[in-house]
Amino acid sequence: MLSDLAISRAAVRRPLHEVAADMGIAPHLLEPYGTAAAKISLAAIDELKSRPRAKYVVVTAITPTPLGSGKTTTTVGLGQGFGQIGKLGIVAIRQPSMGPTFGIKGGAAGGGYSQVVPMEALNLHLTGDMHAVTAAHNLLSAMIGNHLHKGNRLGLDPHEITWRRVLDVNDRELRNIVTGLGGADDGTPRQTGFDISAASEVMALLSLCTSLRDLRERMGRIVVGSTRDGEPVTAEMLKVAGAMTAMLTDAIKPNLMQTVEQTPVLVHCGPFGNIATGNSSVVADLIGIHAGDYLVTEAGFGADIGAEKFFNIKCRASGLTPDAAVLVATVRDLKTHSGKYRVVAGRPLPPEMLAENPDDVLAGAANLRRQIANVRRHGVTPVIAVNAFPTDHPSEHRAILDVAAEEGVRATISHHFTDGGKGAAELAEAVAEACAEPSDYHRLYPDDLPLVDKIKVIAREMYGADGLDVSPLAARQLEKYERAGYGSLPVCIAKTHLSLSADPSIKGAPTGWRLPVREVRASVGAGFIYPICGDMRTMPGLSSAPAAEIIDIDDDGQIVGLS
Template structure:
């Protein structure tokens, strides 16, 4: 029997009015602001309204190192939330809002999939309530005010060569990576080389996700460093008198969006920082609401446990004060086979036929990556649970191989069929997570605030990535010295590197050894509250592939969206 498409499943889902979804979370309808029929904004007053209630269990969903095949973290997050409902527990889900760049690019949507998805998927993947556009507008307003300040006499003495604040757009467009602005007559500005990043890479997005309130947002925006003066002092958004107007633009975007799954489990969708450049987690505000609105709050961290989960632990939890009870590590048979290094897998291309043949030895060969990610979770004192996200092409012996690896590492594990069966297919996983959450928490940060920046980078590189050390380029060392001098040394680090390997080389699969992390540049995201070392060749503006998803997305004769995946 052929399974319906994600879009068909989404459209056939029987949903509840959102005031009833909110009521199930203990949130009154006076705190819900409808945005059409399928989405609502949640008032910030909700934080205070639910704060007196017992705290639910806090679960982060992460994964092995991603492959182009996709491991299904969002689908697992949704399936797990639904499974708690099957068990008679109240699950609440908190996820990021998808960027339309990847939606129209090669990745497609990010609503989950099958019978474990957020509905309606069209709303989630396309605009939602316009938060992405608000971030884009606020970011670009600051960029315009930087250039206007230079044009109007440069009272602050900004060195134009030090301006770091580029513009952003929520579209994959490689031709905008490097541009020259201000061409033409003098009235059109002064020529300057700059460029565009994608909106999800904006520091404004990271700030929004890490803010605790509207006033905190205002203060963080004020601290954003956009350039340096000729004297080497930082120039901030507040000095340019831009932070107030930026906050006004983001006044509605700071409110989380309420949706539901195909099984009517509540979902808080808020913010969308990239997981290989920024901290890759949804908002603190959504978590502070959700953790008092159910028995379990399940959130998702971007990419593998070395990326989004490490930032969840050391950046998000450091700022929020919330302590996780367990971490789910999603693994698939085919991804671990890819980590054996024996197959060439490319996004959008058919899978190698031999990858689908029964071969548990290949799963064991690639399991070094899973073992490392289990260790990375435990490094922070958090109990891991391995979720075997089942695909129809898996062989029982291959799934068993993953369970055996987890058992060897002393980790709970369960096979989950949520994609095809919804919440009931993830019940065993939910039971394992509940057991893990019942254990006493020993959560700890990987490093102390007072450790020098270079020590923090080295600690993450050795402890999480398995590197032999770090190699810091001279320019990067000067930047680190400057940030220490300016008082930024107490900030955590958010290391930007490839998400496709534990190392800085995307070609190295499994758990590579005998390598060093190259630190070529270091940037300061002072408003967000972290230092941003760049390791290897990183792109902050993706490009479109030879056959982007945009070519397949259209409107049919009845006005319905088609081709969205």
């Protein structure tokens, strides 16, 4: 089989105005960026709203291995699969961060014959949205420093500043730094650090806003720290929210691309899945929901994280209600959850893991059952997509189908990686059947529930925890946010994506444990409170063999080494 890059370059692409025409998007709403992508004007939201509403499908997964489950590939494959059954599927995904692209994970264009093309454009810069977010975020950082240097009229406490800087690379040496060293004209010395751009609150609020005006209002609500009296200091108070918004007037527009089978793809925003919401933008979905028969969007990591945040944060912001959820499962994921194998990112799978062993698949099925329950807890019908790998065995696929039958869930073996839309046609049929059933979608908790109780509900219902262990610091922070009037916001729990628990080494569906809440932060502009549970990194580091070592250009000037 050809490499992903070779498949991408061999794909025949249609002019994007023709792809847009299939969606009902007129040429005057498009802003071309070369031949790879085009921006879609937000005016499309109003121009399309009289068209029929598409069925809304979220693609999530069981708890993945460090190598991932192939959710993006499945999302793209399902969109193409709808084309095989005579329906127009619109795909909506996040823009990849270049940190993972040059780190371990590689790109995020999908793979094989279910990918977004051209993959080089998607994985490297695209239309510059990530850089715009980075610049807007760091402008606020600069204005904070300048405010301190020029007299600090707001009385901002340097020790209570929570706003850091961001960069779209993995660089562990920037996690903790001291700024302002040098002479008196070089600023106020203080300890701070960098996060990766995908962890920026600017990225999160860009993904959740519904209009340019909403973006402006959210930007003003960003809290950067507090005064010595404990009062919040916002971007509006620092008089920088308007300039930050102005920097994002292009970035707020979703990007239109296409798959190897010319299926329309909306690519927009890239918030981290285990720290932020892990979902593509609301404005892309507000366009896509009236542009086809099915809108297929992806939620980051497992259903306990990405789908939970989709249901309780993204749908709350958009007002859209899902019709079905696809739960991606792989043989290697389930074997990992048996607890018998150690999977390490960047290294090959253990050879014994590739041997035929349906008993190991069944031993890891507790995680699949929990994630089925997590989707159903929101009143949404799940469909299991078994993302097939060449190393799988039929008996192992049968084991997953047997678990699905026991749970009363539709399930199909999907070969979209090797066969494209044709390999996902059966999955598309199953999802269409699920979408035809009545949906009882509801959020997990009411807005007026106290913040600590919202965390308890998620810990109990989604993760299977017995309760919470809240640190004294986190307890004080929760009390402060309630007093400040933020208690009605949803919570966006930051925890590992590699386990239902807060410990990445614990597999399956653990019981008899408690969720540690060590710190709680407020993303008021984005519109959520995020408790930090366990050891979370907001700036990843590079591995001993990062992908950056093999990415290059050849003698013809073509990019090589992307995966």
